[in-house]
Amino acid sequence: MSKDKNHVTEITPQSEDFSRWYIDVIKKAELMDYSPVRGCIVFRPDGYELWENMQRELDARFKETGHRNAYFPLFIPESFFQKEKEHVEGFNPELPWVTEAGGEKLEERLAIRPTSETMIGHMYAKWINSYRDLPLLINQWANVVRWEKRTLPFLRTSEFLWQEGHTAHEDEADARRETMTMLDVYTDFVENVLAIPVIKGQKTPSEKFAGAVDTYSIEAMMRDGRAVQAGTSHYLGTNFAVAFDIKYLSRNNTQEYCHTTSWGVSTRLIGALIMVHGDDRGLVLPPKVAPTQAILIPIGPPKTREQVLAKTDELYAELKRAGVRVRVDDRPDLSPGWKFNEYEMRGVPLRIELGPRDLESGVCVLVSRVSGEKKQVPLDGLTAEVQAMLEQIHREMYERALAFRDEHMFAVDTLDELKAAYEVKRGFAYAGWCGSEACEKQVKEETGATSRNIPFDPAVTKSRCLVCGEEAKHTVVFAKAY
Amino acid sequence: MSKDKNHVTEITPQSEDFSRWYIDVIKKAELMDYSPVRGCIVFRPDGYELWENMQRELDARFKETGHRNAYFPLFIPESFFQKEKEHVEGFNPELPWVTEAGGEKLEERLAIRPTSETMIGHMYAKWINSYRDLPLLINQWANVVRWEKRTLPFLRTSEFLWQEGHTAHEDEADARRETMTMLDVYTDFVENVLAIPVIKGQKTPSEKFAGAVDTYSIEAMMRDGRAVQAGTSHYLGTNFAVAFDIKYLSRNNTQEYCHTTSWGVSTRLIGALIMVHGDDRGLVLPPKVAPTQAILIPIGPPKTREQVLAKTDELYAELKRAGVRVRVDDRPDLSPGWKFNEYEMRGVPLRIELGPRDLESGVCVLVSRVSGEKKQVPLDGLTAEVQAMLEQIHREMYERALAFRDEHMFAVDTLDELKAAYEVKRGFAYAGWCGSEACEKQVKEETGATSRNIPFDPAVTKSRCLVCGEEAKHTVVFAKAY
Secondary structure: OOOOOOOOOOOOOOOOOHHHHHHHHHHHOOOEEEOOOOOOEEEOHHHHHHHHHHHHHHHHHHHHOOOEEOEOOOEEEHHHHHOOHHHHHHHHHHOEEEEEEOOEEEEEEEEEOOOOHHHHHHHHHHHOOEHHHOOEEEEEEEEEEOOOOOOEOOOEOOEEEEEEEEEEEOOHHHHHHHHHHHHHHHHHHHHHOOOOOOEEEEOOHHHOOOOOOEEEEEEEEOOOOOEEEEEEEEEEEOHHHHHHOOEEEOOOOOEEEOEEEEEEEEOHHHHHHHHHHOEOOEOOOOOOOOOOOEEEEEOOOHHHHHHHHHHHHHHHHHHHHOOOOEEEOOOOOOOHHHHHHHHHHOOOOEEEEEOHHHHHHOEEEEEEOOOOOEEEEEOOOHHHHHHHHHHHHHHHHHHHHHHHHHHOEEEOOOHHHHHHHHHHOOOEEEEEEOOOHHHHHHHHHHHOOEEEEEEOOOOOOOOEEOOOOOEOOEEEEEEOEO | OOOOOOOOOOOOOOOOOHHHHHHHHHHHOOOEEEOOOOOOEEEOHHHHHHHHHHHHHHHHHHHHOOOEEOEOOOEEEHHHHHOOHHHHHHHHHHOEEEEEEOOEEEEEEEEEOOOOHHHHHHHHHHHOOEHHHOOEEEEEEEEEEOOOOOOEOOOEOOEEEEEEEEEEEOOHHHHHHHHHHHHHHHHHHHHHOOOOOOEEEEOOHHHOOOOOOEEEEEEEEOOOOOEEEEEEEEEEEOHHHHHHOOEEEOOOOOEEEOEEEEEEEEOHHHHHHHHHHOEOOEOOOOOOOOOOOEEEEEOOOHHHHHHHHHHHHHHHHHHHHOOOOEEEOOOOOOOHHHHHHHHHHOOOOEEEEEOHHHHHHOEEEEEEOOOOOEEEEEOOOHHHHHHHHHHHHHHHHHHHHHHHHHHOEEEOOOHHHHHHHHHHOOOEEEEEEOOOHHHHHHHHHHHOOEEEEEEOOOOOOOOEOOOOOOEOOEEEEEEOEO
16 A cells, blocks of 8 residues: 555664654554644554554453453543542643534533543442442443644554543452552563563652552653653542542441542554564564564565465465464565565564475575574474464563663662763663652753652662652652653 | 342333333343433443444454454544535534634534544545555444434434445446445344344435445344344445545556445444344343353252352353353342343343252253243253354344244335325335435325335335336335334
């Protein structure tokens, strides 16, 4: 579907301009296109399929942990936002409003949902009556809208796709358990499916979700050293239960407010996996979500073409039967070299080359997108080799990303040290923090870095606040973030 | 999650008030709830899972026929609607408008998509350059909004969920082939998955999609004799290609307009399957989409409870492993009789009863929701029996629906005959039609019935128009419709 099928166009090197590299690869690999609506993108098939594959993996994990899907309205009455004070302050500036419909002005404006706590809170109040109805564990796959001033494809768009889990519990302990279970589900998914190592921790009060008691996040490092929040899980306490009157009859026959949670990941994960794994040749897609896991390329002169193609088709069918997402590129008018570049740019994890001499010897060549390793393997038992190599590519991608992250984490004692560090390097900084919002704000103003989270398991601990020098309450990870 | 877990509340009999029966069952079976937004419903987990199961079946069929999914923006600029004259006239009265966002009044109003022909047309014009880019075969799963005056849960709601396929082709023949392929995909799906027989045909010009050259539909009969359009497929000619400038360089090196199609089914299919299969005891869900295909109910006195439960758990695990969507209800405080009624009301296709004497004899009892048939089967090999019985239930549901439909189809020669028929019976009427909109309109005004479609394969053909008596161009199916 590309306009210029006849060559692989140049991609700006990451080291020259990371932002341009990013836009170059996602456009050239046809993951997305800009739309005529401000801040909204089109997810083209290869971009959307990344999301579909993520959805399948996440949805299975949600169901295994006892959740079911449901669907709530896109529109949220204006009055709903007024009910939870912090929530309205957090989201009001970003809302689009429907004011007319069906040819008439509406009596009450309707917001397009930026998240569904309020609507779901309203419904839960109707559905929950007794402790027997708890826990109520529901997830929603949906589009949401936040009218962003600065947008970046996948990472920050006005409309995006996500899932939002909303659960209600008898007490704080059960709700906190759920909050952590889902943070663990996200960690497992992002690390073991997307091959992205994350730092798990708690958000500082100024960075938490509008209306939450506590927000937890997993944070990932992009190849420019900046952070992307890859998933969040919120313990909401009784804030929304009080606002929407979600009460239940307890085991002791008393009326109690539920403790609720919410948690979500979004299509920004598409942006994250591109920025974590990509290189100057283009995308590098994690095998477990790549739309095409293996590309089969027949090579050799016209006179052997028919034989080679016959075998290619056979291998294709065999791999497909085994569940490998495989494609064949047998277009005769394009050279093997062009195709090699093309599928490297598109991030296909594994290339399978088959030529006439390979055919004679009963072998083919597997080439890894991540390491460039070439491996001659017998055609007999190819499927097992392919599956093993895809597993290996996943591991290599995770390890490469982890090594990169570890090389780009450092610790500082003072704000001046952090400023000096950012003059010469990029990455995440561990630093002590006294707990005051003023100190956190000063870091942001002077360095552009924000507190990402208070890691559960920091590699380094610091005893003094980097700004005021008082005793540190926490060791925080600071980073410039998307 | 129900407020009254202790009894199965009464359901209005279908014969007394079909509409009340419908609302009673969907509320009591917890498929949906009303939302605080006019015309929008909440899809509760059992309702949403029907849609998830439909999506899985449809999506596999779309991919088998060469389509890929993508995602386009929710918002459509006002100017886009102006580009195709019939389209704007068809949809303008139903659009909700976003006029403010991010704290500012928008320069151009944005409609919430009622369908995406215009947005997708705009993007296709950018993506399509040469015949090598064709056919372009894309589907979208999305929410859409049409601000309806009269709404009915699932069947007609302001916001609903659907899929919309949009394809572009080199010429009319290829586009028409696609239009028919997708109508066949829908027919296969609705008949073989939802167990609903359909009448396949072409819409009359007054009933076709706003902007289409030809619209085709499949029409299903509900148990009150009314019709539901269960799927539509449109040949759009070059109407949208001209409006959005979707051109390609042909094999003859000339610039040509694409021929495009679109096709869709929506969550109204949930309403249809309820109204086709349900009875006075509640829902009857087609096994292939039922969230719970089989409910396992242990019975007998407390002293044998432990043994029975152990075996129940074993059978549950065995069935689940085989891919059966099975659940166990072992709540000790509810009687078997209550549970039998409850799961009949919820439409679970198959009940499995296991008591202490069954256990001694190595058997259990299978009970079909549709026929009420009871069958004692050995515990050894239960899975195969269950799978066979689910297949049988599917066939019986289809046959029952087909027999009902055939009993409620009749033919008329004149409008007076149709009016007289509707005094005493309900159903679909075959009638001749001269092709004039005036005659079609008169039928609607005098009987409330509209032309559903011109069936490809009518059981009866008529030679005179039922209204004017002139020569009939077509035999049309008329019916009152949802």
